[in-house]
Amino acid sequence: xxxxxxxxxxxxxxxxxxxxxxxxxxxxxxxxxxxxxxxxxxxxxxxxxxxxxxxxxxxxxxxxxxxxxxxxxxxxxxxxxxxxxxxxxxxxxxxxxxxxxxxxxxxxxxxxxxxxxxxxxxxxxxxxxxxxxxxxxxxxxxxxxxxxxxxxxxxxxxxxxxxxxxxxxxxxxxxxxxxxxxxxxxxxxxxxxxxxxxxxxxxxxxxxxxxxxxxxxxxxxxxxxxxxxxxxxxxxxxxxxxxxxx
Numbered sequence: 001x002x003x004x005x006x007x008x009x010x011x012x013x014x015x016x017x018x019x020x021x022x023x024x025x026x027x028x029x030x031x032x033x034x035x036x037x038x039x040x041x042x043x044x045x046x047x048x049x050x051x052x053x054x055x056x057x058x059x060x061x062x063x064x065x066x067x068x069x070x071x072x073x074x075x076x077x078x079x080x081x082x083x084x085x086x087x088x089x090x091x092x093x094x095x096x097x098x099x100x101x102x103x104x105x106x107x108x109x110x111x112x113x114x115x116x117x118x119x120x121x122x123x124x125x126x127x128x129x130x131x132x133x134x135x136x137x138x139x140x141x142x143x144x145x146x147x148x149x150x151x152x153x154x155x156x157x158x159x160x161x162x163x164x165x166x167x168x169x170x171x172x173x174x175x176x177x178x179x180x181x182x183x184x185x186x187x188x189x190x191x192x193x194x195x196x197x198x199x200x201x202x203x204x205x206x207x208x209x210x211x212x213x214x215x216x217x218x219x220x221x222x223x224x225x226x227x228x229x230x231x232x233x234x235x236x237x238x239x240x241x242x243x244x245x246x
Contacts, residue, residue: 002155003208005178006048006198006243007038007056008073008136011064012114015057021113022055024093025075026132035059048198051174053133056196064115064192068100068139070238071193073118074107074179076134080123083108087120116192126177135177136195140236143180149235150178152215154197187237190222196229196241205230205244212242 012018016030019037023030029042038045040054047054077083087108091097098111106122121134140146147166151158156178160167168178199205209230213219220231220239228244 001203001208001211003153003197003199003212003242004048004155005053006196007054009194009196009241010055010057010116011060011062011192012057013060013063014114015059018112018114019055019057021093021095022057025090025095025112028054028132051172053136053176065189067189069117069192070139070183070187071191072116072137073133073193074135074137075118075120076131077121077123078131083120083122090120130174130176133176135179137179137181138238139183139185140180140238141183141186142236143182145235146180149215149217150180153212153217153234191239194239194241196243198243199245201245205242209242 010018010022015037016032019030019039022028022039026039028039031038031040031045033045036059037057038047038054039057040046040049041052075086077086087110090110094113095110098109098117100109100117102109108120109117110120111117124134126134138146143164143166144161147158147161147168150156151168154168155171156168157171158166158168164182166180169175199208209232212232216235217232220233222231222239224231230242231239232242233239
């Protein structure tokens with residue numbers, strides 16, 4: 001039994017505008033199947049996608065707090081020239097420079113039009129094979145514990161684990177990486193960005209939810225009421241949802 005990432009949720013005051021930004025940023029397409037804006041590869045809406053992890057931008061009434069998001073995206077580049085071109089294009093689309101205490105680093109930290117931080121990485125071998133989204137990155141207190149939980153929760157392979165970081169990727173070795181970076185500060189506000197997970201065909205959603213609880217997940221009530229998905233938090237309080245197969 002295992003789960004797979006369905007998409008990355010981004011909460012937004014203006015989901016259509018934020019969705020358009022990310023579609024342009026990733027050279028993907030913004031689809032509007034309902035109240036949310038789904039961002040995925042062009043050519044028609046494919047969900048769940050067999051390779052990429054798309055973005056689903058959902059409407060919320062609250063603006064982002066000043067605190068840095070504990071979950072962010074890293075964007076891949078193929079060369080220094082591509083990195084510079086992408087940063088310039090993103091700024092023209094409405095991205096702004098962001099200072100999260102990064103100091104002198106080879107990557108560029110930006111924020112989308114609603115303040116969600118993300119990084120445009122310098123050229124890396126791992127980025128070239130996972131473009132345009134190189135990684136979904138999570139700040140945490142204990143990368144080893146998080147790698148254990150998420151490695152058991154999903155069918156992704158744990159590639160590297162140290163006291164400072166952990167790296168997971170699809171068992172098929174395609175799509176973005178899932179990274180945990182050690183930080184000294186605990187989570188204090190709800191995540192603006194989170195993962196939605198999906199069972200595989202033939203698997204039982206409630207059995208998967210029970211398995212996650214056994215691994216240390218906790219039920220979460222955000223006022224969702226009677227919905228077909230289940231809201232949970234991981235052992236460090238990061239929110240995520242387990243969706244029902246339609």
